[in-house]
Amino acid sequence: MDTSRQTQPPRRGQDPRKPGAAPRPTGGLDPDAWAQPPAPARPRPAPRPGVAGSPPFEPPISAVGPLFVRRLERIYSWRVAFNVDINTRPTSHVLGGYYRSRRLVRIYSHDTKDGRRPLSELFDTFLHEVAHHLEYTEPQSFNSKVCRRVRGRMHSRLFWQILGELKFRWAELQARS
Numbered sequence: 001m002d003t004s005r006q007t008q009p010p011r012r013g014q015d016p017r018k019p020g021a022a023p024r025p026t027g028g029l030d031p032d033a034w035a036q037p038p039a040p041a042r043p044r045p046a047p048r049p050g051v052a053g054s055p056p057f058e059p060p061i062s063a064v065g066p067l068f069v070r071r072l073e074r075i076y077s078w079r080v081a082f083n084v085d086i087n088t089r090p091t092s093h094v095l096g097g098y099y100r101s102r103r104l105v106r107i108y109s110h111d112t113k114d115g116r117r118p119l120s121e122l123f124d125t126f127l128h129e130v131a132h133h134l135e136y137t138e139p140q141s142f143n144s145k146v147c148r149r150v151r152g153r154m155h156s157r158l159f160w161q162i163l164g165e166l167k168f169r170w171a172e173l174q175a176r177s
């Protein structure tokens with residue numbers, strides 16, 4: 001089960017990054033990719049105590065990608081296939097990235113200090129990167145003729161619209177089940 005612990009979704013067309021909080025440089029990424037910086041001041045939730053104090057269920061890393069794709073299938077039928085890579089290299093500032101040329105959604109599963117990131121946080125990142133994929137490959141599905149990405153600006157109004165739609169559908173599904 002996913003307990004929603006998200007911060008307020010960004011208002012449409014707004015970039016949630018605070019002024020001055022420029023995204024950190026992302027050395028080593030290919031120039032056609034960009035990375036998702038951590039959300040501002042996102043409090044890390046205390047680990048939920050499971051039954052009899054056991055930790056919450058975390059599937060093995062190898063199962064995370066297929067699990068997320070199955071979840072997405074329940075809320076959206078995408079037109080162009082993409083690849084998912086769950087990368088276990090620990091990172092502190094980068095949660096994921098979308099590589100347009102390879103149609104690759106990459107998610108960094110481990111934090112340098114805190115170890116493995118919670119599943120809900122990884123899924124958040126997954127939806128974010130999928131929204132980039134959809135913006136590039138099927139803007140027409142969201143009533144836009146072209147990708148609206150503006151050079152030098154990571155997130156267009158269309159991007160937030162797509163991500164908002166995905167999150168809304170997922171939340172709706174959660175509420176029904």
Ligand SMILES: [Zn+2]
Nearest residue numbers: 035036128154
């Ligand atoms: Zn992004």
